[in-house]
Amino acid sequence: MSLSSPTPKSANSSAPKSAASSNNSSASALRNISFWFAVSALICLLLVDIDISTADPWAELGLMTAGALSPSVWSWPTLLSSLANTFAFALQGVTIAAIAGFALALGYRFTLVRAFCAFVRSIHELFWALLFMQVAGLSSLTGLLAIAIPYAGTLAKIYGELFEEVDPAPANNLPGSQKRHLSEFFYSRLPLAWRSMATYTSYRFECAIRSSAILGFVGLPTLGFHLETALSDGHYSEAAAFFYALLLLIGTLRLWLHKRLLPIYLVAVFYYLPPQATISWQLLVRFVTEDIVPGPLRGQVLLSSETFNNLSQWFNALWQQQIWPGLVNTVLLGQISLVFTGLLALALLPLNSPLFMGHGRFMDHGRFISHSWKRGIGDSILVLLRTLPEYLLAFIGLLILGPSMLPAILALGIHNGAIIGHLLGRYTEEFNLRADASRGITLYFYEVLPRIYRQFLAFLFYRWEVILRETAILGILGIATLGFYIDSAFETFRFDVALLLILVSAALNISVDQFARYLRQRLQLKTVPESL
Amino acid sequence: MLDNLSLNIARGERVALIGESGAGKSTVLKALREQCPDQVAWCPQQPGLVPILSTFHNIYMGALDSHSLAYNLINLIKPLPGALNIVQPIAKQLGLEQQLFSSTDKLSGGQQQRTSIGRALIQQRPIFIGDEPVANVDEYQGEVLLQLICQGHETVVLALHDIAQALSTCTRIIGLQDGAIVLDAPSEELQASDLAGLYGAS
Numbered sequence: 001m002s003l004s005s006p007t008p009k010s011a012n013s014s015a016p017k018s019a020a021s022s023n024n025s026s027a028s029a030l031r032n033i034s035f036w037f038a039v040s041a042l043i044c045l046l047l048v049d050i051d052i053s054t055a056d057p058w059a060e061l062g063l064m065t066a067g068a069l070s071p072s073v074w075s076w077p078t079l080l081s082s083l084a085n086t087f088a089f090a091l092q093g094v095t096i097a098a099i100a101g102f103a104l105a106l107g108y109r110f111t112l113v114r115a116f117c118a119f120v121r122s123i124h125e126l127f128w129a130l131l132f133m134q135v136a137g138l139s140s141l142t143g144l145l146a147i148a149i150p151y152a153g154t155l156a157k158i159y160g161e162l163f164e165e166v167d168p169a170p171a172n173n174l175p176g177s178q179k180r181h182l183s184e185f186f187y188s189r190l191p192l193a194w195r196s197m198a199t200y201t202s203y204r205f206e207c208a209i210r211s212s213a214i215l216g217f218v219g220l221p222t223l224g225f226h227l228e229t230a231l232s233d234g235h236y237s238e239a240a241a242f243f244y245a246l247l248l249l250i251g252t253l254r255l256w257l258h259k260r261l262l263p264i265y266l267v268a269v270f271y272y273l274p275p276q277a278t279i280s281w282q283l284l285v286r287f288v289t290e291d292i293v294p295g296p297l298r299g300q301v302l303l304s305s306e307t308f309n310n311l312s313q314w315f316n317a318l319w320q321q322q323i324w325p326g327l328v329n330t331v332l333l334g335q336i337s338l339v340f341t342g343l344l345a346l347a348l349l350p351l352n353s354p355l356f357m358g359h360g361r362f363m364d365h366g367r368f369i370s371h372s373w374k375r376g377i378g379d380s381i382l383v384l385l386r387t388l389p390e391y392l393l394a395f396i397g398l399l400i401l402g403p404s405m406l407p408a409i410l411a412l413g414i415h416n417g418a419i420i421g422h423l424l425g426r427y428t429e430e431f432n433l434r435a436d437a438s439r440g441i442t443l444y445f446y447e448v449l450p451r452i453y454r455q456f457l458a459f460l461f462y463r464w465e466v467i468l469r470e471t472a473i474l475g476i477l478g479i480a481t482l483g484f485y486i487d488s489a490f491e492t493f494r495f496d497v498a499l500l501l502i503l504v505s506a507a508l509n510i511s512v513d514q515f516a517r518y519l520r521q522r523l524q525l526k527t528v529p530e531s532l
Numbered sequence: 533m534l535d536n537l538s539l540n541i542a543r544g545e546r547v548a549l550i551g552e553s554g555a556g557k558s559t560v561l562k563a564l565r566e567q568c569p570d571q572v573a574w575c576p577q578q579p580g581l582v583p584i585l586s587t588f589h590n591i592y593m594g595a596l597d598s599h600s601l602a603y604n605l606i607n608l609i610k611p612l613p614g615a616l617n618i619v620q621p622i623a624k625q626l627g628l629e630q631q632l633f634s635s636t637d638k639l640s641g642g643q644q645q646r647t648s649i650g651r652a653l654i655q656q657r658p659i660f661i662g663d664e665p666v667a668n669v670d671e672y673q674g675e676v677l678l679q680l681i682c683q684g685h686e687t688v689v690l691a692l693h694d695i696a697q698a699l700s701t702c703t704r705i706i707g708l709q710d711g712a713i714v715l716d717a718p719s720e721e722l723q724a725s726d727l728a729g730l731y732g733a734s
Binding site for chain 2: 027030432433434435436437438442445446447450451454
């Protein structure tokens with residue numbers, strides 16, 4: 001037997017004094033905000049179409065299951081090359097994004113830099129791809145930029161926040177003359193933030209593989225391209241092969257993507273798929289100076305009243321027919337999906353919690369033995385659900401359930417709920433429960449739920465912007481969110497409309513991000529942005 | 533840590549474990565609790581309260597096992613009259629009636645400790661085992677709380693660092709040093725000076 005001295009590390013139970021002095025967000029504030037979110041989601045649910053419109057969803061599901069159980073590869077070269085392309089776009093994109101993001105993070109204290117980063121990341125990879133495709137075609141450059149640009153915005157934000165959060169003591173201890181010097185930064189802040197930066201960047205790389213695969217849905221030669229074709233044609237066995245290839249690629253990253261091998265992989269992907277495109281400069285100039293300029297302004301005298309009237313008519317018509325309905329649907333779907341994500345995360349977290357998946361024995365001071373086979377299986381389910389891109393899930397959902405908002409809600413909820421559930425489960429490892437704590441459902445509601453609730457809301461609000469970005473993009477699949485109108489505008493070559501709608505969607509994402517940040521500050525929620 | 537330690541505690545005894553930190557008090561208490569967990573009201577050194585739940589809920593948590601799941605869950609959302617009737621008198625005894633519905637992260641260290649004692653009292657078990665249950669309250673309050681604990685339980689085992697408290701509250705004193713019992717005597721036969729040596733102050 002070992003003597004167990006009380007560990008002061010358990011912030012949950014032993015840090016009441018500091019919490020009491022600084023805490024103005026009481027339990028009731030957390031309850032109120034949850035209540036209003038739930039009510040708003042219920043109201044939204046009444047306003048949207050969530051019917052199942054296919055005649056026999058079970059039959060389709062049966063066919064898919066049969067396909068999933070009998071994967072077949074119709075062409076190995078195709079499978080392997082699309083797998084390599086998916087990997088290459090992701091690695092190239094994240095590498096460029098990490099370099100650009102690092103440079104931007106150095107200037108993160110300037111409002112202009114922060115605004116720029118917020119802007120580029122508020123536009124989804126697929127929208128960037130659709131834009132670049134107009135000038136650079138379905139080229140390797142398009143794929144690289146579509147990932148690199150929004151990811152640079154995200155990485156800049158995370159790096160910037162990490163630099164701000166590191167312990168300032170080492171920097172303050174340096175001789176005064178070196179203050180604010182770049183060497184000071186490289187000697188004190190960067191080493192402290194390095195580990196977290198690496199962790200986050202590697203998580204982002206996993207996300208980039210998903211993004212890269214999804215780029216196939218708009219025509220780039222990645223896994224998504226063949227997945228879409230096979231799924232649309234009902235060739236579920238072939239689709240399954242591509243699907244498993246994606247899972248395998250993401251699932252085995254840890255095994256072969258070592259830090260030291262990274263330079264080799266980098267040289268390989270740039271050699272295999274050099275970023276290039278045949279850009280017609282004439283076309284580019286026309287695109288920038290004409291195509292994306294609002295129709296009524298093209299070749300007109302800018303300050304005439306006639307032009308102004310035309311422009312306002314153009315905008316009014318767009319607002320009524322596309323912008324407003326697109327915005328409303330995006331917000332409705334986003335809100336429902338956010339709350340559904342939250343509920344699912346709370347339901348799934350026991351799968352990765354030693355309190356529910358452990359041996360059921362308490363160690364000293366209630367700390368559980370941390371790993372067990374049950375938890376291993378539980379967490380694998382969460383990681384698997386997390387690995388599935390929401391866009392792909394929604395696409396499959398649409399095939400089974402028919403066009404309505406239901407597949408989108410399910411897809412967003414499952415993917416994001418699994419991410420948050422996984423993190424929350426891990427968070428419960430830190431709990432120091434009393435030896436006489438209750439078990440099972442009572443333990444969940446009386447001990448676990450109250451203790452994780454603050455963290456839960458923090459994660460959920462952090463994820464809000466991402467959910468909304470995805471909500472917009474799911475429009476490309478035919479759900480009438482902003483992405484639906486953006487996609488239609490691209491298809492009819494109305495690039496001015498497409499750009500305006502993309503900017504609207506960006507503005508919506510930025511405002512939601514700001515609102516979520518405000519809520520997090522008001523409720524004093526902290527997040528460790530390691531894998532969100 | 534504990535080497536071949538044997539200890540018998542009879543029903544009705546009030547035992548104080550004293551000794552330096554690291555002497556093995558917590559380990560002995562833990563081992564004692566594991567002998568018959570169903571009869572023991574447990575009061576650990578770390579109160580282990582749930583921060584955003586109210587004092588009411590944190591006290592009620594001692595009685596979770598004697599109610600149905602549905603009752604517990606409803607009571608979590610809205611305190612039920614039956615549960616209030618049990619918790620309120622206990623909170624009053626502990627001087628917590630003003631704080632009954634504030635969340636426990638807003639309580640002072642002493643109030644949290646009293647809440648933790650409340651969770652033990654509500655269980656109405658014959659044995660109370662407490663690890664420094666009154667360490668965070670002042671001497672006078674500590675005395676009152678210890679009386680309350682002794683009234684509510686037939687057998688009491690406490691780890692205490694306050695020698696005077698140990699002598700006035702308990703009928704038997706056990707001194708621990710390096711995981712071994714170095715003193716075991718009725719408290720009426722002991723003086724405070726006899727115990728000072730246990731704290732290495734020789």
